[in-house]
Amino acid sequence: MMQRKRCWPSVPHSLLARPTWLCLLCMLALLNACDSRPGPATTPAASAVTLTWAVTLPAGTPPDEEIFLSGNWNQWQAADPALRLVRQQGRATLTLTVEKGQTLEYTFTRGSWAKREADETGQPVPNHVLLVETARAIDLQLAGWSDLRQEAGITTPTPDPSLVNPYDPRAQRVQLLSRALGIRKTFFIYVPPDAAAHPAERYPVLYLFRGHEREWVNPAEDMSRGNRNVIDVYEELVAAGAIGPMVLVFPGISSNDNVYSGMLVNMIDPEKTHGARGVGSGRFEDYFLQDLIPFINANYPVLPGAAHRGVDGFSLGGFMAVKIATQHPDWFATVGAYDGLFFYAGVISNVVTSTLGVTLTAPLSNPLVTNDTTSVRLGISLDDRSFQNGLFDPVFGSPRNIQFAVANNPANLLLNTPADAFEHLHWFIEYGPESREPHDSNFYRGQYFINLLARMGLVNDGGAVANGRHTWAQADQHLARTLPKHYAVLSAP
Structure with a gap:
C-alpha cells in the first residue's frame, strides 16, 4: 500500500530558542508549504466571464425589501444570499463571474416565489435565458411583481396621422418603443368598432403571426x-352570428423589409441580419412577452389572463404560434397554425419508431424520428434542408447551435415537457395535402407534429385540408374555420 509521505521538517534549534509566538508562526508556514492537498475548484481565467445586471425596479416596489436573482445554477432558490442585488433607489445591481459557454435561465424575486417577477397585471413572465459568451452588462426593466398589480408605467398610444394603416384603415397602426429590442416596433391591431361606445367592455384577444405586421x-x-x-x-363571421367581438393583434416579427424573420425567438446572432432595420437586439420572444402583451393589456379592451388569449399563424407564423404556446403554455388557451414550418426533432431515419407512437410513413427525404428517443428529444435533424436555410442563420447561428434550437423548436419543446402542461390548450393545427408537397404544402411537417400531439394524448381539432395550398386565400380560410373555435374557448367565463 502506498504510504502518504510525512511532511514534518526538522526545525532548527535556533528557532526553538525564539519566543513561542514566532515559533508557532514558523511551524504553520512550514506545514502550509508542504500541504499537497488541492484547493477549492476554480474557474480557469480563460473561461471566466463577468456579468453585471442593472435592473430598474417597478414603481411601487417596497423600499425595505431585498431583490434576489434566482436561476438554474442555484437550484432556483428564491432568497439566495449569494445572489442578492444591491439596491439604490429604483435600481438594483449584481455582478457575477460565471463559466463561459453555459446557458443561464433566471428570474427575479423579492425573497419568495409568491413575490416573483411578473407583468404589470401580476402574471408571472417567462424566465430570462442567456448564453454566456463574453463579459457583458445586462440592463433590464421589470414590469411588475406577481403579488403587486402595477397601475402605471406604460405609455398610452397617441394618435399619429403618419401611422395610418395603408393596407386597411379598419386596423390601427401603432408604434411601440420596445425595451427588449431597443427600437420602435410597429404592430397592427383591430378593435371591434362598437368598443368605443362600450368603454367598460372587454374582449378575448387573438395574436396572428406571419412575419411582417402587414401580411x-x-x-x-x-x-x-x-x-x-x-x-x-x-x-362576415360576426355578421353571421358565428362569433362575437374579438381583438385581433398582428405583431411584426421580422425586419422592416421582411427579409429576416425573427421566428419569435431571441436571435442567437442578430448581427447576421447585417444591420437590417426593425431587428434591434433580435430579442423577439422578449419583445412579444415582455413588451407587446403587457402593452396590449394596459391600453386596449382585452380580457385579462391567459384564459382569454390565443395565438395562430401561417407558414413561419405557424411555427411562431406553436413555438410560443409549447414554450409558455401557461400564457395561452388556444393555438392554431396553417401549413406551419415545423422542424423535425432528432436525426433523419427511415425507421418510424413505435416508442414515439408516430405511425406516419414517408420517404427518407422527409425525416421523422430516430429509434433513439434521447437524441429525438435533444436534437434537431441536420438533414432538414429548411432548418439549414441561410434565412435562419441569425436565429439559430451558423453553424447551427443545436442546444439553442432544441430550446426553441416546437417538436422538442413538446417532447421535453410533461403532457399535463398542455392539457388546457386547444389545438387547431391545419396544413395542405400530401399531393401539394413539397412546394405548395407542409403536409409531412404538419402530420409529424400532430402525431406527436397524439402520442402525448393531446387532441388536435384540425388536420390536412383536402384542397389546401400555401396561399393567403387558404390562410384566410383557415381562420374562417378556426376563429369560431378560438372564440368559443377564449370568450368562456
Missing part, C-alpha cells in the same frame, strides 16, 4: 386573396 391585413399580399383579408373573414 394578415394586406388584401394584395398575394394574387389569391381577391382584394380580401382576414378582417373581412372576421366581420
Whole structure:
C-alpha cells in the first residue's frame, strides 16, 4: 500500500530558542508549504466571464425589501444570499463571474416565489435565458411583481396621422418603443368598432403571426386573396352570428423589409441580419412577452389572463404560434397554425419508431424520428434542408447551435415537457395535402407534429385540408374555420 509521505521538517534549534509566538508562526508556514492537498475548484481565467445586471425596479416596489436573482445554477432558490442585488433607489445591481459557454435561465424575486417577477397585471413572465459568451452588462426593466398589480408605467398610444394603416384603415397602426429590442416596433391591431361606445367592455384577444405586421391585413399580399383579408373573414363571421367581438393583434416579427424573420425567438446572432432595420437586439420572444402583451393589456379592451388569449399563424407564423404556446403554455388557451414550418426533432431515419407512437410513413427525404428517443428529444435533424436555410442563420447561428434550437423548436419543446402542461390548450393545427408537397404544402411537417400531439394524448381539432395550398386565400380560410373555435374557448367565463 502506498504510504502518504510525512511532511514534518526538522526545525532548527535556533528557532526553538525564539519566543513561542514566532515559533508557532514558523511551524504553520512550514506545514502550509508542504500541504499537497488541492484547493477549492476554480474557474480557469480563460473561461471566466463577468456579468453585471442593472435592473430598474417597478414603481411601487417596497423600499425595505431585498431583490434576489434566482436561476438554474442555484437550484432556483428564491432568497439566495449569494445572489442578492444591491439596491439604490429604483435600481438594483449584481455582478457575477460565471463559466463561459453555459446557458443561464433566471428570474427575479423579492425573497419568495409568491413575490416573483411578473407583468404589470401580476402574471408571472417567462424566465430570462442567456448564453454566456463574453463579459457583458445586462440592463433590464421589470414590469411588475406577481403579488403587486402595477397601475402605471406604460405609455398610452397617441394618435399619429403618419401611422395610418395603408393596407386597411379598419386596423390601427401603432408604434411601440420596445425595451427588449431597443427600437420602435410597429404592430397592427383591430378593435371591434362598437368598443368605443362600450368603454367598460372587454374582449378575448387573438395574436396572428406571419412575419411582417402587414401580411394578415394586406388584401394584395398575394394574387389569391381577391382584394380580401382576414378582417373581412372576421366581420362576415360576426355578421353571421358565428362569433362575437374579438381583438385581433398582428405583431411584426421580422425586419422592416421582411427579409429576416425573427421566428419569435431571441436571435442567437442578430448581427447576421447585417444591420437590417426593425431587428434591434433580435430579442423577439422578449419583445412579444415582455413588451407587446403587457402593452396590449394596459391600453386596449382585452380580457385579462391567459384564459382569454390565443395565438395562430401561417407558414413561419405557424411555427411562431406553436413555438410560443409549447414554450409558455401557461400564457395561452388556444393555438392554431396553417401549413406551419415545423422542424423535425432528432436525426433523419427511415425507421418510424413505435416508442414515439408516430405511425406516419414517408420517404427518407422527409425525416421523422430516430429509434433513439434521447437524441429525438435533444436534437434537431441536420438533414432538414429548411432548418439549414441561410434565412435562419441569425436565429439559430451558423453553424447551427443545436442546444439553442432544441430550446426553441416546437417538436422538442413538446417532447421535453410533461403532457399535463398542455392539457388546457386547444389545438387547431391545419396544413395542405400530401399531393401539394413539397412546394405548395407542409403536409409531412404538419402530420409529424400532430402525431406527436397524439402520442402525448393531446387532441388536435384540425388536420390536412383536402384542397389546401400555401396561399393567403387558404390562410384566410383557415381562420374562417378556426376563429369560431378560438372564440368559443377564449370568450368562456
